[in-house]
Amino acid sequence: MFKALADPTRRTILDELSERDDQTLFEICSRLATKHGLGSTRQAISQHIAVLEAAGLVSARRDGRYKLHSITPEPLRQIADRWLRDDHRKAP
Amino acid sequence: MFKALADPTRRTILDELSERDDQTLFEICSRLATKHGLGSTRQAISQHIAVLEAAGLVSARRDGRYKLHSITPEPLRQIADRWLRDDHRKAP
DNA sequence: TTGACATGCAAGTATTCACTTGCCTATCAT
């Protein structure tokens, strides 16, 4: 999951899905191109989404020939829990 | 900063500094070896720490020939702020 | 059914990144 966040394009995909979920692959592609100025191909985006799904950060459901993607940010909470849990040291 | 978190060894270093700060490079090395069973060399750890410093996740101060490292977890908050900020969509 | 559309799979390439190797600088104790 940390490796999934390491790529800027993947983080932008999460931003996009954070604004609006149930987007198809092509929708994500065109939005990345127009709103964020990224020139990635469909296949590249598809592979990025596969990484995000494997990390549990994106879930998808099929609807006919469309695959609708949504963000699943819950795994991110473990980051805060791991290092921002107010100080193991100074706690009683 | 996200790339800094992508490596398991660097995350373990943050864990170690989270338990106890102001550790020297050699302290971190030996603790990683004993407590976490990692066999990394001093140079490897040194480079990892440099990455963590560049990401703003670790700060260091010099004390004579020692360099004391501490965790600076504040940058991690932007992760929560970016995707866990309860739903831009459903907010009024 | 047929063509167009949305997505999936897989091999190849090129870049990135972690790690090593070897040597150098600085500080402290004796």
Added chain:
DNA sequence: ATGATAGGCAAGTGAATACTTGCATGTCAA
């Protein structure tokens, strides 16, 4: 001063990974 300790710098190597290219599968509308 001198040896020992703590750390720094930089080029090289091997593995991981982002991206491309080309073709295949599945779904829908006409």
